[in-house]
Amino acid sequence: LPPINGDFYHLGDTALNEEDRALQLKVRAFLEKEVKPLVNAYWLKAEFPFELIPKIAELNICGLTYQGYGCPGKSNVMEGMLAMEMARVDTSMSTFFGVQSGLAMGSIYLLGSEAQKQEWLPAMQKMKIIGAFGLTEPEVGSAAAGGLTTTAKRQGSKWILNGQKKWIGNSTFSDVTIIWARDVDDNQVKGFLIRKGNKGFAVEKMQDKMALRIVQNGLITLTNCEVDEEDRLQNANSFKDTAKVLRMTRAGVAWQAVGCARGAYESALAYTRTRKQFGKPIASFQLIQNHLVEMLSNLTAMQTLCFRLSQLQDQGLLTDEHASLAKVFCSLRTRDVVSRAREVMGGNGILLEYDVARFVADAEAIYSYEGTKEINSLIVGRAITGFSAFV
Ligand code: FAD
Secondary structure (H helix, E strand, O other): OOOOOOOOOOHHHHHHOOHHHHHHHHHHHHHHHHHHHHHHHHHOOOOOOOHHHHHHOOOOOOOOOOOOOOOOOOOOHHHHHHHHHHHHHOOOOOOHHHHHHHHHHHHHHOOOOOOHHHHHHHHHOOOOOEEEOOOOOOOOOOOOOHHHEEEEEOOOOOEEEEEEEEEEOOOOEEEEEEEEEEEEOOEEEEEEEEOOOOOOEEEEEEEOOOOOOOOEEEEEEEEEHHHHHHOOOOOOHHHHHHHHHHHHHHHHHHHHHHHHHHHHHHHHHHHHHEEOOOOHHHHHOOOHHHHHHHHHHHHHHHHHHHHHHHHHHHHOOOOHHHHHHHHHHHHHHHHHHHHHHHOHHHHHHOOHHHHHHHHHHHHHHHOOOOOOHHHHHHHHHHHOOOOOOOO
8 A cells, every 4th residue: 555644745855955854754753652652641631741841852953943042043944844743743742842942932032132042042942941922811812912901010120010811831830931911101012031930920720621632721810920120021012023923933833733634634544544344445435535635635735835834934035924824724724634534534533542533622722822713814814905804
């Protein structure tokens, strides 16, 4: 039988240079050997496999695209391919990694002072320090750009923060959490580096999530939380700066959607070749082949779109609307791919041990985070029509 390979247009084996291809295969082998055997058990318990952190650090892929500070300085194409590899095995692990390497390190890399970059990035690259990114609030999700209610009040060399943040990935154990708050004096959004153990900073683990169960999401309460001016992100002056981070990470989320779809497609294809009904492998039935080809079409469209997206990023041409279009398209198509994967597996499609059920659930989280379909569509709509539908 032909090999099972969700990279139908050969991006990995023809578009990467030798060194990057070797890294892709090394990361894939690591994920298959070290991560895959653990994920279903941790997913079920809704716990995080901390033993994997030093092993992931050893791959030297954290902060992959950043220049300096011990970071590898590789291309965005490569970073996207690795996000896909991670999500292909487990979308929770790729989300944990995306928060660390993208949202948290990216905020410091893009918006921190030189001293802040020197202090945090080398240790975060080695994953000795784990970060989180707190933007969303219990009452403010999509409207974060203009509506944050968490406040920051300057008092001499300190700031006093009050408010709540919901859904904050990694925050139950993070060493540093970036909190976005509205400065009550100039009404602009600013970013603050909150160190673990800071007084007035309390995190409660969110319970009973039905997707990305390995990711530890926290509900954060800030009660007169004091932060030194030195720990304010020195180059974050308004939400426009926050959006620079989201532009970069949304591209990564689009790649994660590809990985989730690829994992589901490859699992389903393998299953249909061995599962027999009516005396024949179900893969030989026309209606099953139609599902598989629909899945592969979507998957291939997503991969090639993301590849081009990352090339634009490498060329310094990526815009918010480029990233939003890819996030919308991929998270929507992924839902279709995973549901067909579940369908061709019959009853086993809802059993955790066959992996596809986990991909189905996790696709729902990708669909909502880093901007819902509606919000990313409105970002693209604004760009192509010239009219903003945001209030
Ligand atoms: P709402 O904003 O309440 O939206 C509800 C519905 O209304 C959606 O369908 C939305 O599209 C629609 N809607 C809203 N406004 C409009 C409009 N103008 N026009 C049309 N439709 C509209 N946040 C962080 O800060 N850090 C994290 O680490 C993080 N991790 C997350 C992990 C997971 C698993 C999840 C699910 C979320 C995470 N989030 C995180 C939050 C995430 O970014 C938000 O859930 C997301 O932005 C949507 O906000 P909301 O859930 O409040 O939905």
